[in-house]
Amino acid sequence: MLVLATGGTIAQTTGKDSVLTGSALVAAVPGLDASADVSAEQVAQVSSPDVTSEIWLRLARRVNESLSSGAADGVVVTHGTDTMGETAYFLDLVVKSDKPVVVVGSMRGSGAVSADGPANLANAVAIAADPAAKGAGVLVTLNDQIFAARHVTETNATALDAFKSPDFGALGVMQGRKPHSYRTATRRHTTATEFDISDVKELPRVSIVYPYVDVGPGALNAAVVDEVKGVVYAGTGNGSIPKSVQPAVTAAIGKGVIVVRSSRVNGGLVERDGEHDDDALGTVTSDSLNPQKGQVLLMLALRKTQDAATVQRMFSAY
Structure with missing residues (x-):
């Protein structure tokens, strides 16, 4: 089992910086080798707000290399919680193996009273060692729950049960370091996707624009001026776009965005x-x-096409 560490709260001690290495995280969990023979590598050492698409690409390539070579039967990624959902979904779309990949973090640093990182990491290794995780896509675990990467999101800034799947629920639970799975995700993932990042050096730039009362077209216009290739409009309700912004949407699409x-x-x-x-x-x-997560999929989609109908097909499939 290979643990790939990227930093985050799980790697914090008493300060705000991510200072513990993956090897230190592994060494701090008693009995971790009961589930698997575990080794660790450092891919990055950043807080999750500082995760970039370049780190995504580097991480995904290392996951694919380790699994395809047979060097690992499964991978656990330690990660900060702020952008964990996006990283997990990116891996879900680009990992080219049916071997288990589990992303894990913590809501409390290792120096906190009742730090949750060691238990979460122990659970992640146990999930990745479980035969039921093979072919299940990328999974996320915190607080004794198991989630599909596509569905999970952070719903609270500080609580231990911050991660949930609001519409679809957890896939399973942990009990005594043993995973209990009850269902699987059905959208296409990992080996069933059309996305290959093996030779990708950078991803197309995609912005997210957020509306509010009295919103104007400025943010969307600025994104177009900034030469983004795509925009996710985080509309109100059922994706509503205010009349004040609709002409800017039409203009952006007219420019190929x-x-x-x-x-x-x-x-x-x-x-x-x-x-x-x-x-x-x-x-x-x-x-x-x-x-x-729409941003994640759109970045990958735009590497293959600028055709809106084809992009829509991808959003309906993934």
Whole structure:
């Protein structure tokens, strides 16, 4: 079992910086080798707000290398919680193996009273060693729960049970360091996706634009001026775009920018031709992906196409 460490709260001691290495995290968990023969590597050492797409690419390539070579039967990624959902979903789309990949973090640093990192890491290794995790896609675990990477999101800034899957629920639970699985994710992932990042040096730039009362077109116009290739509009309700912004959407699409309608609401599906006539407007809808995961998929989609219909097919498949 290979643990790939990237920093985050799980690697913090008494300060705010991520200072513990992956090897130190592994060594701090008693009996971790009861589930598997564990080794660790450091891929990055950053707080999760500082995770970049370059780190995603580096991490994904290392996951693919270790699994395809037979050097590891499974991979555990330690990660900060702020962007854990995005990183997990990126891996879910680009890992080319059916071997288990589990992303894990903690809500409390190692220097805190009742730090949750050691128990979460022990659970992650146990999940990755479980035969039921093979072919299940990338998984996320915190607080004795097991989630699909596509569905999980952080719902609280500080609570131990911050991670949930609002619409679809957890896939399983941990009890006494043993995983109990009850269902699987059905959307295409890992070996069933069309995304290959083996030779990718950088991903297309995609912005997220957030509406509010009295919003104008400025943020969307600025994104276009900044030469982004795509925009996820985190609309109100069912992905609503205010009339004040709709001309800017039309102008952006006219310049070749793909615009995806998502929702700032933490749950539900954004319907195609629901709140707006997407066929007439030229927009793509995000299905049940939240804005930040919509950004992940759009970045990968734009490497293959600038055709809105093809991008829509991808959002309906993944």
